[in-house]
Amino acid sequence: MRRWGGPVAAAMLLLAGGAVAQEAAGDPLAGRRLAGARCAVCHGNDGIAQQPDAPNLAGQSVLYTVAQLRHFRSGERNHEQMNILARDLTDAQIADLAAWYAAIQVEATVPGR
Template identity: 40%
Template sequence: MRVTLGGALLAATIACSSFAHAADVAAGKQKAEVCAGCHGDNGISQMENIPSLAGQPDQFIQWQLVYFRAGARKNEQMQPIVEQITNEDIRNLGAYFSSLTPPKPPADDDPDLSKKGAQAAVGRRCASCHTDNFAGTKAVARLAGQREEYLVKALHDYKAGQRVGGGQAAMADVAYPLSDEEITALAHYLAHL
């Protein structure tokens, strides 16, 4: 009986403590105003090599902000911003961006390239982490509908060992053997999903 009561008390304590740290989407939206300059209104980037954040999984956004703030990921534009955010801001930004509608993918102007990209995605088992529809989950990025040139850059960065954080080891292992042609095809396919 004590084990059951102790377990129930532990579960109640965890449940109550999670309410104290619940994310505030409205506060995240307000904090994200500075993000719109690069990541676009409603988290949909219009700038080359800048990712769209709309619809990214909450935990993924949070972890990337933590990596930037800790200096594990480096970016000249991000560093001064992340130095000013708190853990609460990070939770709120994750909740806000994950609540937004993901970008609508552009019309596929090269279905043959997408077919090659789909084959590369199957061959590299991308769906095993990023899910079958490439919407991401938990701390794993959404790839579907992401900016094509950003996906190319990210894959090249993983391949070269220049990008760290999160699934870096898995991504480096996946990206390293990719040819430039496979990277181009894979990025095209994912951007048009």
């Protein structure tokens, strides 16, 4: 395994931080409104799935949610319902949805503790 150090590592962190800041620029309240209108039937009002085949979105990382919605929108990732729902989402709406789901705090309990 190779370790990066010095200026290369600093540059990579700055670039990654810029990407996170850019993606995190969504408005969680706008995302909440949009999620209530488009996503809640399957993913729940609070991001906890209502359908057995839908994933929970509460607490999901902004970067992951943005990437997946863009993949659904472009058709790179296939799911009949999601491709239709994501097709007309703008980048701003995707950022808003991602900000909303990332803002929901989820608590995990490890068994046996």
